[in-house]
Amino acid sequence: MGGPQGRYVRSILCTDSLYYAATGGGVMVSSDQGVNWEFRNNGLTSCDTKCLVTYNDTVFLATDENIFRTTDCGLHWTPDPYLHNHYIKHLLVHNGSLLASTYIQGVYQSTEGTQGEYVTGLFPSDVRYPYYMSDNEDAAYDGHIFVGDTQGRIYRGNSDGTGWIRTNTPTFLASVGNIGISNGRMLAATHGSDFFYTDDGSTWTQSTGIGTVEIRGMMVRSLLQVPDCPRPNGFKALCAAIHKSLQRCR
Secondary structure, eight states, rough: OSSOSSSEEEEEEEOSSOEEEEEEEEEEEESSSSSSEEEEEOOSSOOOOEEEETTTTTEEEEEESSSSESTTTTSSSEOOSSTOOEEEEEEEEEETTEEETTTTTTTEESSSSSTTTTEOSSOOTOOOOEEEEEETTTSSSGEEEEETTSSEEEEEETSSSSSOOOSSSSSSSOOOEEEEEETTTEEEEEEEOEEESSSSSSSEEEOOOOBBOOOOSSSSEEEEEEEEEOTTTTOEEEEETTTTEEEHHH
16 A cells, blocks of 8 residues: 555554554554555654554554554644553553553553553453453453463453453463454464464364464464455355465354
């Protein structure tokens, strides 16, 4: 697509009028459905951007130094006053609060919607590198939050960020790169240790690969169910963004 090169693309966010991409060179924004892109990094103290989420009219950005927010389509970014010098790996808006997973310092939760201070101590102390967080908006799995870490462990917590328990034994032996939901089944993609699924949120099964292509040894970065993808057998398609390729399965 047109526009500057941003190196790694780690997160894409679509709003009513704009597309945002968090890259290794900063935030790229497109106003024409991804045909052309431009950098919008004004106010960022680090361009090593990780994750984008939106809540109401505010876009939040995770970087390796802090959380930043914008209310003017990325033209100006404002740093968070509470998490300065924190390496923020992933963001999740859950029950009106902003959750931020960090390296070494655990998971933080904003205390007043997405505007207030943050509290921590809501996560098991042995999890130092929470990598990815997910919830499910259709009430499956009782509204729990799921977090995968760099050691291949998945934890499940209550909707208020308490009561964390380990759900997979043994570990997946690789970082959990993404957690997704497809037809009520939870899916976990890893960085090189294959693909796992669960029907009850507690017992995980290793898959045989995506489609006809085995994914063991590959770095899966994102999962997306495509509900309207045409399939002659009526199955919905599941797409996986794999390092250097895109795979699909039913």
